[in-house]
Amino acid sequence: MASVSFKTFLLGIALGAAGGYGVGRWLPRSDAGSVAPPARAASPPPLAPEQLAALPAAHPPLTSSDAAAPPAVAAARQAADRDIGDYAAQMDAAAALYQAGKLADSLAYAQRARQLRPDSLDALLAIGVSQAELGQYDAAVKTLEQAVGRRPDDADIRAELAYAHLRRAAFREALAEAERAQRLAKSSERALEILAQAALALGDKARASAAVAQLSAVNPGNRRLAELSKSLASDAPPPTKSAKGKPS
Numbered sequence: 001m002a003s004v005s006f007k008t009f010l011l012g013i014a015l016g017a018a019g020g021y022g023v024g025r026w027l028p029r030s031d032a033g034s035v036a037p038p039a040r041a042a043s044p045p046p047l048a049p050e051q052l053a054a055l056p057a058a059h060p061p062l063t064s065s066d067a068a069a070p071p072a073v074a075a076a077r078q079a080a081d082r083d084i085g086d087y088a089a090q091m092d093a094a095a096a097l098y099q100a101g102k103l104a105d106s107l108a109y110a111q112r113a114r115q116l117r118p119d120s121l122d123a124l125l126a127i128g129v130s131q132a133e134l135g136q137y138d139a140a141v142k143t144l145e146q147a148v149g150r151r152p153d154d155a156d157i158r159a160e161l162a163y164a165h166l167r168r169a170a171f172r173e174a175l176a177e178a179e180r181a182q183r184l185a186k187s188s189e190r191a192l193e194i195l196a197q198a199a200l201a202l203g204d205k206a207r208a209s210a211a212v213a214q215l216s217a218v219n220p221g222n223r224r225l226a227e228l229s230k231s232l233a234s235d236a237p238p239p240t241k242s243a244k245g246k247p248s
Contacts, residue, residue: 073100080109087116087123094126103134121150129160138167155185162194174198175207182211185217196228208232 021056026191069077073096080086080093090113098107107130114123127142144161151157162177175198181191212228 024126035187045102069100072096073102077109080112084112085116087120090116090125091123094095094130098130103130106130107134116134121147124150125157125160128164132160132164132167135167140164141168141170148165155181155186155188155191159188159190159194162191162198166198169201170203171198174203175202175204189215189219189222191216193222193224197207200228200231205232 008140044055050174076093076096080089083089090109094106094109094113097103097109106139107127113125114120124236128140128147131137131140131143133208137215141161141164144164147157148154148161156175158181162181165171165174165177173196174194178185178195178198181220182188182195185191192211196208196215197203199211208228209232211233212225215228216225217220229246
């Protein structure tokens with residue numbers, strides 16, 4: 001498995017437990033019926049002294065093998081556990097675990113990667129988006145604010161921050177960040193969706209209507225359009241959470 005960057009690891013990661021949005025379509029989670037019968041994972045060999053030395057202070061503990069995991073997920077996890085000093089292996093495991101729906105474990109490996117490379121914006125973003133998926137909205141805001149501070153002109157990052165604000169019912173903050181994201185990327189469907197929802201929650205129908213109209217112009221087939229238009233007509237704010245694992 002190749003090493004994972006933000007544009008591959010995080011494109012679509014927000015489609016998961018938090019639902020409703022997504023900056024793209026990454027690796028869709030497998031339906032339970034389509035997963036091949038798992039092979040029992042072998043225990044990783046004992047860590048070598050040099051591997052132990054690579055473990056940063058306060059490093060998240062290694063996790064045990066999951067016999068029920070699909071073989072590819074178990075292999076990615078084992079590779080990360082065998083070489084705890086390998087940043088790319090930790091990110092690969094985080095990506096594989098996300099795809100398998102093991103969100104807490106995915107977050108742990110992303111945190112491990114960031115401890116190995118504190119300067120990694122990719123790992124920082126993986127942590128922030130995963131925290132939001134797990135409902136850790138305050139933590140996600142803090143993490144994503146750090147990411148925005150490091151790359152303020154990235155519309156995707158600002159949209160992730162706007163989403164975390166939306167989910168914690170900080171609607172003014174969500175609206176402000178979504179507007180910033182949309183100014184950076186005029187055709188960002190994600191930013192426009194969040195903008196419309198936040199504006200509706202604040203009772204600003206004019207701003208919500210403008211966002212919905214622009215969203216329709218950008219993509220008439222957007223899956224949230226009907227829901228947003230209905231909410232706009234009925235004065236009822238749309239839900240900020242869709243079913244688990246369902247994209248917008």
